[in-house]
Amino acid sequence: MTPDLSVLGWVGTLVAGGAVVLALSVGGLLAVRRTGNPTANASLGSFLIVFALEVVYVLLIGIQPAGEYLWVVFAPLPYTLSLGPLLWTYVRARMGLGRPHWVHAILPVAQACVVLSVGLAPTAAKSWWVLH
Secondary structure (H helix, E strand, C coil): CCCCCCHHHHHHHHHHHHHHHHHHHHHHHHHHCCCCCHHHHHHHHHHHHHHHHHHHHHHHHHHCCCCCCHHHHCCCCCCHHHHHHHHHHHHHHHCCCCCCCHHHHHHHHHHHHHHHHHHCCCHHHHHHHHHC
8 A cells, every 4th residue: 555645645644643642641641640630630631532533534445445355444433423422521520510410321322333343344344335
């Protein structure tokens, strides 16, 4: 696989890659931090990790030749439906309103189940998913 990017495309990819590494590092540190408000720290750290995974997924989709590699298309990385509830949890925790109700986790958990079941499935199942 040889990506066909210009110099500006390579620089943009490197900058985005550096931002992903930074977001994963800070997100991981915040997720395990126990001082301050643990709920706010964990939700903001998780938000940064999920956002970094989404950026990695978009970079992989943009670099690969169109539809050539199914493992890139079905990589278990995009959990976009969890960004809203994680940010909502962070804001509520910072305002001192506590954790939101469990119902806000239904769509992110459902998306995670679908992404993981399709992303970790054999290639034949991924091909069926593409066709249907």
